[in-house]
Amino acid sequence: MAATLKDVALAAGVSIKTVSNVINDYQHIRADTKQRVMEAIDELGYSPNLSARSLRSGRTGVIGLAVPELSLSYFAELADAVITAAERRGLKVLIEQTGGGDRARELEILRSPRLQMTDGLLFSPLGMSNEDAHYLDVNFPLVLLGERIFGGPTDHVTMSNVESARAATAHLISKGRRRIAVVGGHRGEVIGSAGLRLRGYQQALEEAGIPFDPALVGHTTFWHRANGATSMRELLESGVEFDAMFGMNDTLALGAMRVLQEAGRRIPDDVAVIGFDDLDEGRYSLPTLSTIDPGRVEIADTAVRVLQERISRRDGDTPPREFEARYQVIERESSALPG
Amino acid sequence: MAATLKDVALAAGVSIKTVSNVINDYQHIRADTKQRVMEAIDELGYSPNLSARSLRSGRTGVIGLAVPELSLSYFAELADAVITAAERRGLKVLIEQTGGGDRARELEILRSPRLQMTDGLLFSPLGMSNEDAHYLDVNFPLVLLGERIFGGPTDHVTMSNVESARAATAHLISKGRRRIAVVGGHRGEVIGSAGLRLRGYQQALEEAGIPFDPALVGHTTFWHRANGATSMRELLESGVEFDAMFGMNDTLALGAMRVLQEAGRRIPDDVAVIGFDDLDEGRYSLPTLSTIDPGRVEIADTAVRVLQERISRRDGDTPPREFEARYQVIERESSALPG
DNA sequence: CGGCAATCCTACAACGTTGTAGACTCGCGG
DNA sequence: CCGCGAGTCTACAACGTTGTAGGATTGCCG
Numbered sequence: 001m002a003a004t005l006k007d008v009a010l011a012a013g014v015s016i017k018t019v020s021n022v023i024n025d026y027q028h029i030r031a032d033t034k035q036r037v038m039e040a041i042d043e044l045g046y047s048p049n050l051s052a053r054s055l056r057s058g059r060t061g062v063i064g065l066a067v068p069e070l071s072l073s074y075f076a077e078l079a080d081a082v083i084t085a086a087e088r089r090g091l092k093v094l095i096e097q098t099g100g101g102d103r104a105r106e107l108e109i110l111r112s113p114r115l116q117m118t119d120g121l122l123f124s125p126l127g128m129s130n131e132d133a134h135y136l137d138v139n140f141p142l143v144l145l146g147e148r149i150f151g152g153p154t155d156h157v158t159m160s161n162v163e164s165a166r167a168a169t170a171h172l173i174s175k176g177r178r179r180i181a182v183v184g185g186h187r188g189e190v191i192g193s194a195g196l197r198l199r200g201y202q203q204a205l206e207e208a209g210i211p212f213d214p215a216l217v218g219h220t221t222f223w224h225r226a227n228g229a230t231s232m233r234e235l236l237e238s239g240v241e242f243d244a245m246f247g248m249n250d251t252l253a254l255g256a257m258r259v260l261q262e263a264g265r266r267i268p269d270d271v272a273v274i275g276f277d278d279l280d281e282g283r284y285s286l287p288t289l290s291t292i293d294p295g296r297v298e299i300a301d302t303a304v305r306v307l308q309e310r311i312s313r314r315d316g317d318t319p320p321r322e323f324e325a326r327y328q329v330i331e332r333e334s335s336a337l338p339g
Numbered sequence: 340m341a342a343t344l345k346d347v348a349l350a351a352g353v354s355i356k357t358v359s360n361v362i363n364d365y366q367h368i369r370a371d372t373k374q375r376v377m378e379a380i381d382e383l384g385y386s387p388n389l390s391a392r393s394l395r396s397g398r399t400g401v402i403g404l405a406v407p408e409l410s411l412s413y414f415a416e417l418a419d420a421v422i423t424a425a426e427r428r429g430l431k432v433l434i435e436q437t438g439g440g441d442r443a444r445e446l447e448i449l450r451s452p453r454l455q456m457t458d459g460l461l462f463s464p465l466g467m468s469n470e471d472a473h474y475l476d477v478n479f480p481l482v483l484l485g486e487r488i489f490g491g492p493t494d495h496v497t498m499s500n501v502e503s504a505r506a507a508t509a510h511l512i513s514k515g516r517r518r519i520a521v522v523g524g525h526r527g528e529v530i531g532s533a534g535l536r537l538r539g540y541q542q543a544l545e546e547a548g549i550p551f552d553p554a555l556v557g558h559t560t561f562w563h564r565a566n567g568a569t570s571m572r573e574l575l576e577s578g579v580e581f582d583a584m585f586g587m588n589d590t591l592a593l594g595a596m597r598v599l600q601e602a603g604r605r606i607p608d609d610v611a612v613i614g615f616d617d618l619d620e621g622r623y624s625l626p627t628l629s630t631i632d633p634g635r636v637e638i639a640d641t642a643v644r645v646l647q648e649r650i651s652r653r654d655g656d657t658p659p660r661e662f663e664a665r666y667q668v669i670e671r672e673s674s675a676l677p678g
Numbered sequence: 679c680g681g682c683a684a685t686c687c688t689a690c691a692a693c694g695t696t697g698t699a700g701a702c703t704c705g706c707g708g
Numbered sequence: 709c710c711g712c713g714a715g716t717c718t719a720c721a722a723c724g725t726t727g728t729a730g731g732a733t734t735g736c737c738g
Contacts, residue, residue: 002478004694015718020696028715050456051394052694055723060390062433062456069419071619076415080408083436092456094401094433097422116389117401117431117456139341225623258625280410281620284564286597343724354688359726367685391724394693 003044012040023048063307064118066096066109068126072224073251073279075124078145081300082122089308094118100222103127110135110142119311122303125149130191141310143303147193150322155310157303157323159294161193164327165200166207168246168274168292171329173208175272175337177244180205183231183256184248185217197248197276215240223248228255236263243271244335250275250282250291257285257334273334287333295325342383351379362387393456402646403457405435405448407465411563412590412618414463417484420639421461428647433457439561442466449474449481458650461642464488469530480649482642486532489661494649496642496662498633500532503666504539505546507585507613507631510668512547514611514676516583519544522570522595523587524556536587536615554579557595562587567594575602582610583674589614589621589630596624596673612673626672634664 009016014033021029022037040046054060065082067075083093094117098105106125120141125148128135133152136142144156172180182201189195202212215238218231228247235242236259245260247253253275257267265271267287275282275291282289302323348355353372360368361376379385393399404421406414422432433456437444445464459480464487467474472491475481483495511519521540528534541551554577557570567586574581575598584599586592592614596606604610606626614621614630621628641662 005696006694016694017696017719018717021717024696028717030716033716049394049694051390051399052723053696054456055388055390055394055693055725056695056697058723060456070409070415070422071419073412073415073620076409076412076418079415079418079434080410080436083409083434087436092433092435094431095418095422096431097419097426116386117399225619229623255623258623261625280564284568284594284597286600286625344726345724355724356689356726357687360687363726367687369686372686388724391693392726394695394723395725395727397693 002049003046004049005046007044008037008040008046011044012037059119059311060117061090062092062094062118063304063311064094064096064121065124066098066106066121067124068100068102069097070095072100073281074249074277077279078124078296078300081297082304085297085300085304089304091304091308098125098127101126103129103132107132107135110138120307122307141307143307143310145299145303147191147196150191153320155306155321155323157299157306157325159299160324160327161196162200162203164292164294164329165197165246165248165276166204167200167327167329168276169201169204170207171290171331172244172246172272172274172335173204173210175244175268175335177272178208178210179213179216179242180210180244180246181216181218181235181240181242181271182246182248183218183220183228183235184223184252185219186221187219194248201246213240216242220252223252225251225255225258228252228257229259230255232256232259236260245271245273247273247275250277250279250289253289253291253334254281254285257289268333268335268337272337275334278330282332285334287336290332290335291330293328293330295327298325341388342385343388344385346383347376347379347385350383351376398650399456399458400429401431401433401457402643402650403433403435403460404463405437405445405460406463407439407441408436409434411439412620413588413616416618417463417635417639420636421643424636424639424643428643430643430647437464437466440465442468442471446471446474449477459646461646480646482646482649484638484642486530486535489530492659494645494660494662496638496645496664498638499663499666500535501539501542503631503633503668504536504585504587504615505543506539506666506668507615508540508543509546510629510670511583511585511611511613511674512543512549514583514607514674516611517547517549518552518555518581519549519583519585520555520557520574520579520581520610521585521587522557522559522567522574523562523591524558525560526558533587540585552579555581559591562591564590564594564597567591567596568598569594571595571598575599584610584612586612586614589616589618589628592628592630592673593620593624596628607672607674607676611676613668614673617669621671624673626675629671629674630669632667632669634666637664 005016005019008019019037022034070076086093106128122143124145128148130149133149137153142154144154147161186194205212218235220227220231267273275289278291278293282291344355344358347358358376361373409415425432445467461482463484467487469488472488476492481493483493486500525533544551557574559566559570606612614628617630617632621630
């Protein structure tokens with residue numbers, strides 16, 4: 001079986017505590033004993049039992065990341081960034097999938113005892129709404145991601161949804177467009193990605209003195225490619241005129257672009273398009289997709305940092321903080337027109 | 340902080356072992372004591388400390404999954420399937436990223452302190468090659484995924500690379516195509532996804548009596564969208580003629596399609612295209628992408644099942660087994676021609 | 679009614695680690 | 709020469725759980 005401190009201690013002729021001290025870089029150890037211990041460790045191929053260590057210390061060195069589905073590119077890229085950020089800080093990441101917006105499963109995650117293998121949780125809900133905020137008041141370190149809940153009882157790392165959506169819309173306006181369709185609206189939503197981004201869209205219109213036309217907003221339940229396609233088909237059938245489109249995320253935009261092209265609309269000539277998320281995919285679509293980089297890497301870094309602070313300080317009393325990542329408009333072919 | 344067995348035992352007026360027995364569904368417990376214990380558990384909000392449990396039992400209930408990067412859609416979808424399969428079996432998944440084909444990092448994962456808190460590892464290398472097979476001979480349960488190493492010392496779950504690539508090529512041939520370009524070749528590779536799929540391609544040509552023309556094979560180091568684009572650009576510049584293209588994966592195929600369209604080639608009319616992987620993305624590209632479904636879900640299910648068997652049986656002696664998932668040709672618009 | 683098995687429960691000892699308290703050496707100043 | 713602090717090491721007791729062995733209590737059979 002695997003060697004333990006005891007075995008190493010025996011081999012090196014010291015107490016187990018001394019071995020433990022060597023491993024934990026305790027200051028006052030004679031150079032020669034230290035070396036003897038190191039040799040014994042190498043020889044036996046010892047490595048510490050992390051279950052025992054975390055039983056003793058109360059820490060596992062693992063954080064949980066709960067996202068809807070890794071098949072959704074945005075969450076896959078987020079998970080990538082989180083794992084990378086965590087690794088830099090010596091943490092491992094255990095990933096849970098809550099399903100695409102399944103509120104019940106999301107609540108279950110918050111209750112589940114299984115999370116005990118982790119020191120804290122990065123939680124990105126999709127089905128919960130602001131009324132569920134009190135469920136976030138749990139007794140373990142929790143950092144909230146995403147735009148479903150604001151003003152909750154925990155730290156929160158989010159995008160600048162309103163501002164960046166306004167910038168995206170303003171970008172289309174700066175290209176001379178005035179009839180800007182939207183794909184991905186959620187009826188009646190005020191916060192949540194859809195609500196916030198629609199607000200940004202409206203703000204940009206207002207600033208440009210363009211009246212808001214509800215007929216230009218396509219609604220979808222989910223934000224998959226298929227929904228973007230369907231929504232665009234509906235817009236086209238409705239006969240409403242438009243010379244630009246803002247996709248609430250890249251996946252929607254790509255699905256919608258596909259339908260536009262089938263319908264014979266040229267992009268960007270007939271319809272200028274911008275998405276949201278800066279997925280790798282948009283870099284190689286035809287045409288390449290203009291988009292908003294929502295600062296995914298910054299979000300992941302901040303979230304992991306803040307969670308780690310909460311874990312190590314154990315300060316349940318510091319009031320919850322809110323962080324907004326910096327965004328960036330990325331112009332590609334789908335909106336490249338003489339400004 | 341959190342309640343322990345001791346607290347519950349005190350509250351219920353029984354010994355801690357009895358509480359433990361209730362939790363573990365031990366047979367011989369009087370109904371009324373059981374109920375008293377349950378009530379105490381509910382009241383105190385007790386949930387078992389998993390570190391202690393796994394120190395005692397030697398199991399953590401967590402498996403590791405090491406993949407190159409989650410940003411690569413294939414691995415994101417694989418991770419999704421693995422997490423889903425693991426959950427069905429009561430296991431959690433800790434994900435480790437090795438970087439896109441970084442052999443040194445892959446080897447390090449195998450050496451790393453028992454991969455921290457996991458009972459076993461699903462390992463999908465990209466940089467290691469068959470000569471590294473002996474590194475897989477580790478003292479923890481390990482199941483190998485992917486096509487980099489065959490005949491190694493561990494269980495191995497893989498795609499039917501040769502057969503399915505042959506089927507993909509045969510599909511193009513059945514559409515009347517005879518000059519079939521390939522994107523994604525690795526020079527000199529015999530096994531590995533590129534080597535195997537190229538072999539399948541050649542077999543299909545041979546069966547159809549079409550001579551193999553090396554000029555039709557585009558080489559790339561990586562399999563990202565950009566590589567597909569670059570490779571296709573090179574093929575076009577080389578002036579070689581072709582009426583079909585087999586992308587060694589969907590990402591390559593999509594990148595290459597993009598370049599073909601820019602160059603004015605119609606798909607599928609001028610060039611019929613098929614990819615490999617059945618990524619969600621290909622369902623919404625323009626045109627939609629024909630592809631091979633390599634049986635990703637089956638691979639994940641099998642891998643998790645086999646790993647769990649190795650973990651629970653602890654039978655280091657059963658000889659390593661090899662599993663091949665069933666594939667399927669999926670015809671979409673990019674190769675839809677009168678057969 | 680004695681005895682024996684089945685049932686129900688408990689005390690104790692691990693699992694491998696680290697914090698605490700303290701023992702034993704030095705070297706040095708008083 | 710003693711005392712003292714710094715340096716080096718050790719013994720012991722936890723962390724929360726479960727396996728083992730065995731002590732009570734019951735039911736049932738002869």
